Amino acid sequence: MTGNRERRPVIIDIAVCTYRRVELDQTLLSLAVLTVPAGTLVRIIVADNDVTPSARDRVEAMRSAVPFEIAYVHCPASNISIARNACLDHATGDFVAFIDDDETASEDWLSELLVMADTTGADAVLGPVRAVYPNIAPGWMRRGDFHSTSPVWVSGDIRTGYTCNALLRRNAPSLAGRRFDLALGRSGGEDTEFFTHMHKAGGRIAFAKDALVYEPVPNGRATLAWLTKRRFRMGQTHGRILLETSAGPGRWTAIALAAAKSGYCFAAAALFAALPVQRHRYGLRGIMHAGVVSGLFGVREIEQYGNLEKAPQ
Incomplete structure (x- = not known):
């Protein structure tokens, strides 16, 4: 009888894009102890974005410590969009979960994402990323928590997202055939564009x-210079997306609005000169809006990854 048939298990592919990171071991170990709901099968896809398959031996050495199947995919080179697309191309499950190769997942990470997907029926579910700061990080940076990641709501709606903690429903019409833009694979912003167009x-x-999930902040990123460059690039990506739907007078209106917001934020930063957290928060926001102006003028995003992020294996 039909009613006696066993329910098909829910299959989840966990995608980990990697590029010369020794922290990949800790990421995989955190996935090894995940709480997996009954009736759920998990597979891990590791997409190695190096020119040579430098992560292959590391993945092979971790297989005995991880109770899930691990699919290793070599997808050169130095372009994160290539790696993300490789994960989507090799995924066969009902869902694809993305986590970065320098992050560690809490035990209930996957379960919480699945519960929200089931409860809401959403095409994508985002989770928070909590930054873990090194001792050398400035006090204002730790107090203001400038590196942690959470979604932004606009009129009660999440209109874009990120891949450092996300679950995608593979059969959703909004995701059919959708891939990450290769042109943004070295600058960053490919995930912002991906989720923005999915939402549209x-x-x-x-x-x-x-x-x-938890993400340690490397010493090289615990600086105002890195935050400044990242915020400007984020603004460029947003400006370029606005440019797609802003033509003629609409474009100049958007430029004027972003410039006004930038000026307001810089003025507020000066006003709060004696309060480092508020000063830097307004200053960085002003830099982001300046990036929006740059993007609306058609300036391509600065390259923040690839060669700049190289580290020895």
Whole structure:
């Protein structure tokens, strides 16, 4: 009888894009102890974005410590969009979960993402990324928590996202055939564009506040210079996306608005000169809006990854 048939298991591919990071071991070990709901099967896809398959031996050495199947994919080179697309191309499950190769997942990470997906029926679910600062990080940076990641709501709606903690429903119409832009694979912003266009195609994005992952902040990123460059690039990406739908007078209106916001934020930063957290928060926001102006003028995003992020294996 039909009613006696066993329910088909839910299959989840966990995608980990990697590029010369020794922290990959800790990422995989954190996935090894995930709480997996009954009736759920997990597979891990590791996409190695190096020119040579430098992560292959590391993955092979970790297989005995991880209770899930690990699919290793070599997808050169030095372009994160290539790696993300390789994960999507090799995924066969009902869902694809993305986590970065320098992050560690909380035990309930996957369960919390799945619960929110089931509860809301959303096409994508985002979780928070909590930054873990080194001792050399300035006090204002730790107090203001400038590196942690959470979604931004606009009129109660999440309109874009990120891949450092996300779950995608593979059969959602808004995700059919969707891939990450190769032109943005070295600058960053490819995930912002991906989720923005998914949302414009009717995809809904939800947030699972308890689906937590942790990300250590390297010394090289615990600087105002790195934050400045990142915020400007984020603004460039947003400006370029606005440019797609802003033509003629609409473009100049958007430029004037972004310039006004930038000026306001810089003025507020000066006003709060004696308060480092507020000063830097307004200053960085002003830099982001300046990046929006740059993007609206058609300036391509600065390259922040690839060669700049290289580290020895």
